[in-house]
Amino acid sequence: MSAQPSEDPRRQRAPDGEAAPQPKRKNAPAPSPYRRPRGGPRPRPATVVKLPEGHRAIVEKNPTSVGFLGGAFSMDSLEFLKWMAVYFREDIACVRTLLFLMGSQEPGGTIRATQNEIAVELTLHRVHVNRAIGRLFDLGLVHMVARGLYQLNPQVVLRGGTIEVHDPGRPFNRKPATRKVDQLDLIEELIEDPKVSNEFKQLMLPTRAPRQPKASEG
Template sequence: MSALPSDEPRRQRAPAGDPASPRPNAPAPSPYRRSRTVRAKPAPVVQLPDGHRAIVERTPTSTGFLGGNFSMDSLDFLKWMATYFHDDIACLRVALYLMGTQEPGGKIKATQAELARALKLNRVHVNRAMRRLYDLHLVHMVDRGLYQLNPQLALRGGTIEVEEPGRPAHRKPAVKRVDQLELIAELAEDPAIPGAFTQLSLPVREPKSPTEAKER
């Protein structure tokens, strides 16, 4: 091994971030190689008719709520329910549980046996509570094990699947965002739903005893 100086020029490392210095063993430029440059997507352009304006808002999220879910509830209904069911805790619990288990659009998939197990109540008490909620037009039974919560009282937001004629079977189902006013209008046009359900009128006060009811 010789310690004599070599006549060959010494290689020096190119300074970091120097674009003019190619990387060692870097492949030659080719039109078939994908560029790593991130291209910005063009912003959508919306044409508005004369005399109209648009407002851009952030999409509402539910990340700040416990469990990631949220619902839109009537404050007057919550206050009414707390006073109306003062002597019927079982019915109050069933109503609250239905509000918490509803799917987007207010549909609830559960049997009375499942409600009784979840609430640790006797099935007879659940059956009585559901009948009372029917009579008050707070809940409508669409089918066995399928209920519809009145959207004028409480409504869970989100998207629901909709049927789209001609859509290929291999594609994902079409969805639409739940709109409270549109949902109320759809329920009002359904002949299977009683008119008292869509034209809800909550009683102001319930008699506390049969004697008081006769006096009225």
């Protein structure tokens, strides 16, 4: 005589053709339109703006330093660009070197490149690049932070964006801390740096313009 398995009294058998009733979950939350489905996107609260009658609004995404032509944008002084075109009209190597530095900026206006790398990119002799960068130093347009690291003057040209901030207490598995580059804060920081040349600092003052070319320079 074989033993028959005893049927669990908690289970109810449904008649043929009908789905078996599902057991109710204990302490299940009541259905609510404010409850986000598990795994679904989190709804964002709507922003309502009341406009006067006869007015309309246009919503645009804020400009950033990424997603633009070439992946970045720069804040250039139009007055400086005009001055550069006049001042370097007979010094093609210098204006090409300056444009190359402007186009090679990291956020904050720094450039990581050696003179030899710049010469190779511009197909110029290193002597010409060395002379051009020396002239840019004298004018206060470029400051050499370290070997192979240059800083463009933020008063005349600056690439926007964010830069990494050293945070020794930050866990190693988290992304590096960053901050947005602010032009005025960067100018103040560079002015207080004793390693920065006086010509570079003077150019960052609001009343100072790049030195005008002498008659002997054309």
